[in-house]
Amino acid sequence: xxxxxxxxxxxxxxxxxxxxxxxxxxxxxxxxxxxxxxxxxxxxxxxxxxxxxxxxxxxxxxxxxxxxxxxxxxxxxxxxxxxxxxxxxxxxxxxxxxxxxxxxxxxxxxxxxxxxxxxxxxxxxxxxxxxxxxxxxxxxxxxxxxxxxxxxxxxx
Numbered sequence: 001x002x003x004x005x006x007x008x009x010x011x012x013x014x015x016x017x018x019x020x021x022x023x024x025x026x027x028x029x030x031x032x033x034x035x036x037x038x039x040x041x042x043x044x045x046x047x048x049x050x051x052x053x054x055x056x057x058x059x060x061x062x063x064x065x066x067x068x069x070x071x072x073x074x075x076x077x078x079x080x081x082x083x084x085x086x087x088x089x090x091x092x093x094x095x096x097x098x099x100x101x102x103x104x105x106x107x108x109x110x111x112x113x114x115x116x117x118x119x120x121x122x123x124x125x126x127x128x129x130x131x132x133x134x135x136x137x138x139x140x141x142x143x144x145x146x147x148x149x150x151x152x153x154x155x156x
Contacts, residue, residue, distance in 0.1 A: 006075050015075050021106040026147035028101050030113035032121045032140035035094040040132040045090050054127040055088050062086035062120030066101050066112040077107050086120050108148050
């Protein structure tokens, strides 16, 4: 099973040992989109959703999720995050989220950014589901990462 970092020589799952890695500044940016009816998108934009401020709650949920990534993804390292931001772009057909996670550490923050984006989108769904149960979450992906041994990467 050589070459697979999360498996030991017997094929058992393991957390990668990062103790020999250098501490570097690391950042990851992830995105995703939730498509919905024009009525639901308009209600979110105008702050008219009965459950409250959808984007404010989704922002906090995304930040909290980034901080709990190691509790959700079994082989992720707990990371001391320096910053997490969750931003939204409203459109007539839905909401796009962009989440950025930063740390100075021995392992990257891609999973934290992806988790923040995913949970923010799930929270938008939860807050607005009374308006549109057919909303579709998709396109969750890494846009960029910096730092670490593998260097910088951006979506081509």
